[in-house]
Amino acid sequence: MKDILRISVPLTVWLAAFSAVYGLEGLVCSHRWAEAGLSLAAGRGILLAAWALAVALQTMLLLVLRSPRFASPSGFARSVSLTLAGVALVATAWTLLPVAATSLCL
Amino acid sequence: MNALRRHRALTRIWASDPGWKGWFTTVNHTDLGRMFLFVAVFFFVIGGILAMLIRAQLATPRSAFVGPDIYNQIFTMHGTIMMFLFAIPLFEGLAVYLLPKILGTRDLAFPRLTAYGFWCYVFGGSLLIVSLLAGIAPDSGWFMYPPLSSRIASPGINTDFWLLGITFVEISAICASVEITVTVLRYRAPGMSLPRMPIFAWYALVTAVMILTGFPPLILGSILLELERAFGMPFFQVEHGGDSLLWQHLFWLFGHPEVYIIFLPAAGVVSMILPVMARTTLLGYGWIVAAAVTLGVLSFGLWVHHMFTTGIPHMGLAFFSAASTLVAVPTGVQIFAWIGTIWKGSPQLKLPMMWILAFFATFVIGGLTGVMVAVVPFDWQVHDTHFIVAHLHYVLVGGFVFPMLAALYYWMPHATGRKRFFKLGETAFWLISIGFHVTFLAVHWVGLLGQRRRIHTYDEGQGWEVINLVASVGGFVTAVGFALVIVDVALNAAVAIRGSRDPWQAGTLEWAMPTPPPAYNFASLPLIESRNPLYDDPDLPVCLVRGEGYLGDPSRGRRETLTLEVASGKPAYVVIFPTNTALPILMAFVTGGIFVGMLLKLYWLVPLAALGVAAIVVRWVWSLGSKRDEGPLEVGRGLTLPLASEAADPPGWWGSLFLLLANATLFGSLLFGYAFLWTVAPNWPPPNYLEPGLVGPALVLGGTALSMAGIRLARWKLRCGGGPWLGLLLSVVGAVGTGMAAGTLLLRTSFDAHAYSATIWVIGGYVLFHAGLVGGMITFLTLRAAAGYVAGRRVGEARIVQLWIDYTAAVALLGLGVAWLPGVLT
Ligand code: HEM
Ligand SMILES: [Cu+2]
Numbered sequence: 009m010k011d012i013l014r015i016s017v018p019l020t021v022w023l024a025a026f027s028a029v030y031g032l033e034g035l036v037c038s039h040r041w042a043e044a045g046l047s048l049a050a051g052r053g054i055l056l057a058a059w060a061l062a063v064a065l066q067t068m069l070l071l072v073l074r075s076p077r078f079a080s081p082s083g084f085a086r087s088v089s090l091t092l093a094g095v096a097l098v099a100t101a102w103t104l105l106p107v108a109a110t111s112l113c114l
Numbered sequence: 115m116n117a118l119r120r121h122r123a124l125t126r127i128w129a130s131d132p133g134w135k136g137w138f139t140t141v142n143h144t145d146l147g148r149m150f151l152f153v154a155v156f157f158f159v160i161g162g163i164l165a166m167l168i169r170a171q172l173a174t175p176r177s178a179f180v181g182p183d184i185y186n187q188i189f190t191m192h193g194t195i196m197m198f199l200f201a202i203p204l205f206e207g208l209a210v211y212l213l214p215k216i217l218g219t220r221d222l223a224f225p226r227l228t229a230y231g232f233w234c235y236v237f238g239g240s241l242l243i244v245s246l247l248a249g250i251a252p253d254s255g256w257f258m259y260p261p262l263s264s265r266i267a268s269p270g271i272n273t274d275f276w277l278l279g280i281t282f283v284e285i286s287a288i289c290a291s292v293e294i295t296v297t298v299l300r301y302r303a304p305g306m307s308l309p310r311m312p313i314f315a316w317y318a319l320v321t322a323v324m325i326l327t328g329f330p331p332l333i334l335g336s337i338l339l340e341l342e343r344a345f346g347m348p349f350f351q352v353e354h355g356g357d358s359l360l361w362q363h364l365f366w367l368f369g370h371p372e373v374y375i376i377f378l379p380a381a382g383v384v385s386m387i388l389p390v391m392a393r394t395t396l397l398g399y400g401w402i403v404a405a406a407v408t409l410g411v412l413s414f415g416l417w418v419h420h421m422f423t424t425g426i427p428h429m430g431l432a433f434f435s436a437a438s439t440l441v442a443v444p445t446g447v448q449i450f451a452w453i454g455t456i457w458k459g460s461p462q463l464k465l466p467m468m469w470i471l472a473f474f475a476t477f478v479i480g481g482l483t484g485v486m487v488a489v490v491p492f493d494w495q496v497h498d499t500h501f502i503v504a505h506l507h508y509v510l511v512g513g514f515v516f517p518m519l520a521a522l523y524y525w526m527p528h529a530t531g532r533k534r535f536f537k538l539g540e541t542a543f544w545l546i547s548i549g550f551h552v553t554f555l556a557v558h559w560v561g562l563l564g565q566r567r568r569i570h571t572y573d574e575g576q577g578w579e580v581i582n583l584v585a586s587v588g589g590f591v592t593a594v595g596f597a598l599v600i601v602d603v604a605l606n607a608a609v610a611i612r613g614s615r616d617p618w619q620a621g622t623l624e625w626a627m628p629t630p631p632p633a634y635n636f637a638s639l640p641l642i643e644s645r646n647p648l649y650d651d652p653d654l655p656v657c658l659v660r661g662e663g664y665l666g667d668p669s670r671g672r673r674e675t676l677t678l679e680v681a682s683g684k685p686a687y688v689v690i691f692p693t694n695t696a697l698p699i700l701m702a703f704v705t706g707g708i709f710v711g712m713l714l715k716l717y718w719l720v721p722l723a724a725l726g727v728a729a730i731v732v733r734w735v736w737s738l739g740s741k742r743d744e745g746p747l748e749v750g751r752g753l754t755l756p757l758a759s760e761a762a763d764p765p766g767w768w769g770s771l772f773l774l775l776a777n778a779t780l781f782g783s784l785l786f787g788y789a790f791l792w793t794v795a796p797n798w799p800p801p802n803y804l805e806p807g808l809v810g811p812a813l814v815l816g817g818t819a820l821s822m823a824g825i826r827l828a829r830w831k832l833r834c835g836g837g838p839w840l841g842l843l844l845s846v847v848g849a850v851g852t853g854m855a856a857g858t859l860l861l862r863t864s865f866d867a868h869a870y871s872a873t874i875w876v877i878g879g880y881v882l883f884h885a886g887l888v889g890g891m892i893t894f895l896t897l898r899a900a901a902g903y904v905a906g907r908r909v910g911e912a913r914i915v916q917l918w919i920d921y922t923a924a925v926a927l928l929g930l931g932v933a934w935l936p937g938v939l940t
Contacts, residue, residue: 009299010681015407023414026433033429033430033433038793040793082309082681085309087400091401092407102440103436111428111429
């Protein structure tokens with residue numbers, strides 16, 4: 009069961025981060041954001057911070073899964089989990105790139 | 115004991131009832147797998163006939179073949195049948211038939227659940243077919259967008275058939291997935307560690323977990339839309355605080371994973387068959403596992419690409435465009451691993467291989483059009499045109515139907531024990547693959563020329579006539595090909611000559627048993643040391659028949675199999691399976707009362723049927739377990755293992771765990787819907803928010819704490835050999851408190867005033883339902899303890915109940931918390 013977790017956690021964290029940032033963007037662009045007296049620039053800043061945080065989290069997961077304490081004893085599970093942690097890192101960097109690259113609420 | 119006597123003894127123990135009665139009482143996975151496959155093919159034929167009607171209508175401009183009303187029903191039912199009644203059940207059938215055999219075990223984890231799921235599928239599917247025959251079939255497209263499917267635009271019963279029928283059928287998908295997940299994780303031959311699993315098992319595992327997390331959003335959406343239609347709870351009506359886009363989110367949150375739920379099993383089949391056809395082993399096993407998991411998870415982050423034209427801000431679109439292009443990478447990894455496998459081996463062009471090549475060509479094209487429509491500006495041009503229709507048929511037919519035909523021809527000798535003699539299949543291959551491409555290349559083209567999907571007719575002079583005619587001709591050629599396949603299979607199953615046990619010289623375990631397979635699969639269970647046991651030891655089948663593996667001694671006279679520790683493959687405990695019973699079909703029938711009651715607005719029937727289901731469940735579960743500890747059992751080869759009922763984590767605990775995963779996804783989707791409406795629905799805030807007061811919060815805090823503490827006290831007492839009564843009492847009182855807290859929500863809001871209060875009702879109802887459920891479970895546990903089933907080492911049931919209590923406490927605190935939150939903040 010632990011090996012199943014090692015294999016499934018990194019991408020699940022990607023999914024959570026991805027959905028959270030999408031939700032956050034929805035919030036920033038909704039009337040609630042303006043009503044709370046916040047600017048769009050602040051929204052962009054928060055989104056960028058969320059992106060950076062997600063990337064940092066994935067990097068940490070990758071390192072943790074390599075560390076002797078948490079790495080799987082089975083060679084197969086170790087290589088699959090590390091591959092997937094790498095994939096999750098790339099996926100986080102790539103799929104959330106739009107927070108820096110596109111218009112916010114157009 | 116010699117092989118023949120062992121065979122006779124095991125058959126006596128495992129066989130289904132003889133004669134027609136056996137159909138209704140069987141719990142055997144081989145039988146049920148075949149029944150699933152047969153029914154799925156039956157629905158495929160109906161869906162195919164509808165497809166022919168569509169192509170007949172579109173063949174010429176201004177066609178008077180059918181009018182718009184009928185046409186709407188035809189294309190809606192075509193899509194619905196193919197997705198829900200054909201593709202998913204076909205995967206379930208394949209997995210039900212195959213998994214225990216390739217994993218080297220004797221049945222799936224919960225045999226009666228397999229049967230229950232099957233009958234729910236049959237009854238739910240029949241409901242939809244009845245509507246089709248009566249001319250009142252659903253007609254708002256297979257994705258049922260409101261407001262088109264709302265009561266105002268669709269006042270008839272048509273949409274209700276869809277919402278209720280499909281939800282009924284989805285029970286079977288959820289049952290099958292719980293089953294598959296637990297089976298793959300725990301029911302394998304000794305020694306089969308994770309990396310030694312046949313690759314299809316990985317795909318089935320990923321697919322099953324995807325069903326558990328992908329179907330609940332749609333189930334929730336269907337419940338909400340049905341509540342709106344039946345009782346006027348306005349979740350999707352903008353003027354009352356709802357939002358029709360919420361449906362699109364919920365639908366595609368299911369819908370996109372769904373397309374991968376369909377594709378992944380097919381990829382699993384290809385990964386099983388291709389190496390055998392190429393006379394080699396699979397290249398890059400670990401990479402393929404990684405790719406399958408990646409696809410499974412990534413596909414949950416793509417749903418908005420079906421909503422590119424709904425006015426979502428560009429940044430939102432860009433997230434999903436980026437994620438959509440990314441999925442091409444793991445798909446590519448698999449394709450390259452397959453090409454490498456062919457490269458490394460010496461491929462032989464037998465019929466299954468021909469279908470795999472057809473799959474490659476077709477699926478790659480479909481994947482490429484997929485990347486095209488993943489690019490937002492391109493999609494804005496082609497959305498809702500026939501280009502999309504062509505894309506989805508390339509990936510679904512190329513990526514699912516073709517591999518399934520490969521599977522059909524590959525495993526047919528296994529199921530029938532016969533050698534293919536009549537060679538209609540080759541002719542059918544050419545008819546289908548040429549016919550398909552003629553049809554759908556043309557459909558791409560006419561889509562680019564601007565033909566919208568779901569139009570019942572079109573005018574001359576737009577340059578569409580010839581293309582549509584060509585597409586229709588191709589369609590009929592394809593249909594003739596499929597008819598030929600069915601004839602071919604029927605002939606070969608009925609009259610061909612007997613074949614050898616392992617006709618393809620494959621290395622996986624399903625070929626280590628006699629064919630057609632006996633009811634017990636393996637006379638004794640093998641010890642696994644590699645991924646292709648038959649290549650290591652060609653004599654394995656003989657040793658197994660001689661009873662030299664595990665559990666080869668049938669003298670205990672009951673249906674026994676082994677489970678493993680998840681990762682290492684070390685044997686863990688012995689499971690005793692239930693015997694033949696009509697309870698599953700009965701329970702599916704009574705479950706149908708809930709849906710029929712809603713459909714016909716006979717609301718009194720709904721609680722009555724629910725009570726009936728509860729009664730049957732009690733009867734069902736009561737028959738498990740035993741009143742005394744048996745201690746460790748001899749399982750052969752010098753190994754002794756405890757019984758599952760004396761283990762801390764019996765199969766039921768694992769089943770509950772994955773059922774709760776699906777349940778938690780449903781609840782999560784509900785909270786998502788609430789948050790979505792709160793942020794973007796135009797007519798918010800509602801006239802007033804619910805104030806928590808003091809009683810509700812006190813009840814829920816006290817209730818959840820009490821029930822959680824109570825069950826722990828009971829378990830502690832059981833461990834020390836004492837009576838669990840006080841703990842169980844506290845725990846039931848706690849459940850009542852939790853239920854009352856949820857009740858305050860219902861009492862203090864009106865369900866149809868605003869989407870906000872309707873949502874509060876659903877949250878309250880959800881928590882109330884769970885409080886009632888665990889209340890019932892605790893009562894049941896009390897009776898079990900009183901009857902002597904829960905004592906000594908047999909305390910697994912208490913742990914199962916604890917799992918449900920903890921879950922209920924979590925959803926109660928979270929659900930009621932967010933329900934009260936806006937009231938606290940304003
Ligand atoms: C590279 C992989 C893929 C990408 C990037 C992709 C992308 C897309 C996009 C963007 C759409 C929406 C187009 C629109 O409605 O305007 C779409 C529709 C669709 N795709 Fe794919 N797709 C891929 C693979 C698949 C696979 C493997 C399947 C099924 C096995 C599939 C089945 C469908 C279906 C059923 C629809 C249409 C749903 C409907 O509108 O009724 N796709 N695809
Ligand atoms: Cu999609």
